[in-house]
Amino acid sequence: MADSMIAVRLHEVGSSFSVDQVRIPNVGNDEVLVDVKACGLCHSDMNYQEGVAPVGKLPITLGHEIAGVVAKTGTRVKGLREHERVLVHYIVSCGKCSFCRRGLENYCIHYRMIGKDIDGGFAEFVKVPARSIIKLPTGLPFEQAALIGCAVPTAYHALKRGRVQNGDVVAIFGIGGVGIHAIQLAAKCFTTKMVIAVDVFDWKLKLAGEIGATAVVNAAKQNVPMAISKITGGKLSNVVVDFVSRTRTMKQAILSTGKGGRVVLAGITRDTLQITPYTTLLGSELEIIGVDDHLYSEMTELIQFLRNRRISLSRSVTHTVSLDAINHGFDMLRAKREKVVRIVMANS
Numbered sequence: 001m002a003d004s005m006i007a008v009r010l011h012e013v014g015s016s017f018s019v020d021q022v023r024i025p026n027v028g029n030d031e032v033l034v035d036v037k038a039c040g041l042c043h044s045d046m047n048y049q050e051g052v053a054p055v056g057k058l059p060i061t062l063g064h065e066i067a068g069v070v071a072k073t074g075t076r077v078k079g080l081r082e083h084e085r086v087l088v089h090y091i092v093s094c095g096k097c098s099f100c101r102r103g104l105e106n107y108c109i110h111y112r113m114i115g116k117d118i119d120g121g122f123a124e125f126v127k128v129p130a131r132s133i134i135k136l137p138t139g140l141p142f143e144q145a146a147l148i149g150c151a152v153p154t155a156y157h158a159l160k161r162g163r164v165q166n167g168d169v170v171a172i173f174g175i176g177g178v179g180i181h182a183i184q185l186a187a188k189c190f191t192t193k194m195v196i197a198v199d200v201f202d203w204k205l206k207l208a209g210e211i212g213a214t215a216v217v218n219a220a221k222q223n224v225p226m227a228i229s230k231i232t233g234g235k236l237s238n239v240v241v242d243f244v245s246r247t248r249t250m251k252q253a254i255l256s257t258g259k260g261g262r263v264v265l266a267g268i269t270r271d272t273l274q275i276t277p278y279t280t281l282l283g284s285e286l287e288i289i290g291v292d293d294h295l296y297s298e299m300t301e302l303i304q305f306l307r308n309r310r311i312s313l314s315r316s317v318t319h320t321v322s323l324d325a326i327n328h329g330f331d332m333l334r335a336k337r338e339k340v341v342r343i344v345m346a347n348s
Helices: 043-050 142-149 151-161 179-188 202-211 224-231 247-255 277-282 296-307 323-335
Strands: 004-010 018-023 031-041 065-073 085-088 125-129 133-135 169-173 194-199 215-218 237-242 257-265 287-290 317-321 342-346
Touching: 004 323, 031 085, 031 142, 031 323, 043 323, 065 125, 065 142, 085 142, 133 296, 142 151, 142 296, 142 317, 142 342, 151 179, 151 237, 151 257, 151 296, 169 179, 169 247, 179 194, 179 202, 194 202, 194 224, 202 215, 215 224, 224 247, 237 247, 247 257, 317 323, 323 342
Parallel strands: 169 194, 169 237, 194 215, 237 257, 257 287, 317 342
Antiparallel strands: 004 018, 031 065, 031 125, 031 342, 065 085, 085 133
């Protein structure tokens, strides 16, 4: 193995990514070096690049949706072989605090994130703790597998946080790279009565209908709460999951939720929400629920869903880019002209 590799790094907030030659990281006793085969381009990466959310250091290699093969293991790592297909859970947790012991590593008091606080997967190799490794089944393309690192489990976690129940009406706001998976999961893995997709692009709504949405609302052309009220016969939604979380969509989400319902906010945003509890929450006993990350256990559950063919990621990856073309990939993501669902960096 060579001593150096290519890594695409952010040197300054607000700047483009730089293609750098860096040393391949040395693995510690409890770490694994992963030969990165695919890494998804996430909207969160743009938020880190633009300073909406802070990174842990500069320069830093972003990228947290990582799939690849084991290149090297530390001396204390058991049960992993070189060349084995793996997925990376991006949360680096202590494994010892009260939250970790309960399987809530996203609350870990020593929380760090691969691709935000420490170097991530926009590189040829990435060093990760062995406890962050999940084995991948054969036959699942690396480009699709990478999405199980964030885009799919974040949607799954949001639905679970919303306590989606048998017979619920669920509305999904924002049918992007995460929301599109929430549509499929809500329709096929939860016993929902109805799944309503809300977006401003007709092509996204068409795709949502093809993978499980029972009704669609174009927010650019319709009054969203009124449209959802009409669809549901005035009962509104039991759960609204907002993956946009702009001021307007958060207000629409509250107005689209019926009595005893849950509003789940899952979008990283600078926007604020001002509410009058008496007229918005108290009388209807609404809940507003935040979402942050997902869990290792949820990723393993999703892999089982894929094994059992309850869900499919065959239509999720619409574009791939090479490692040195990541800036172009994010330009496509920002432009919204290419009918992008999810873009993945693929290493040969």
